[in-house]
Amino acid sequence: SAVISQKPSRDICQRGTSLTIQCQVDSQVTMMFWYRQQPGQSLTLIATANQGSEATYESGFVIDKFPISRPNLTFSTLTVSNMSPEDSSIYLCSVVSGQGVTTDTQYFGPGTRLTVL
């Protein structure tokens, strides 16, 4: 399975500021995603990070608020812009790794716990 790391692991930020979260994988993966998990809730897909092109956002999430980069097959960043207390959440990087459609498996990074004051 892929080994996924995220930085920072947690942060406390002031409203109106921005935070960039990094996700690094130890091997090339086919797909990378960003999820949000609010306290006591399930995982909600923010966007699919596409290598070398704009991310694909889910309903309710926009590029101006959550710009995403994926410059290569092992690295991606998510920025939470102009933060408000409602953005307080855990942000998780996720990857799909495998040999093809019959073996592709999805794994999660350790998450970044964001608190906005």
Added chain:
Amino acid sequence: GENVEQHPSTLSVQEGDSAVIKCTYSDSASNYFPWYKQELGKRPQLIIDIRSNVGEKKDQRIAVTLNKTAKHFSLHITETQPEDSAVYFCAASIGTGGFKTIFGAGTRLFVKA
């Protein structure tokens, strides 16, 4: 779009008993069904998965069944132990020509010693 419903939201069992969590999905194109265990403060960990060409899969005390006709799948944990206490998420994914996973709401499992 895909919708995944998961029941129950909370499950309490005595150590040694079995636990069953059930999920239904809406998109018949879904072909990959993973289950994740999430302990407090930790990442979701894949514990078992099943693909649409298989009806049942077992790994030690954990088993998953899939009924494609009825669009439901279940997680079975036998001989539960206190360390099984966690939140369990089912998910459904369309894994061909892309990969989009929708998660259930989660089941909080308590195993009482």
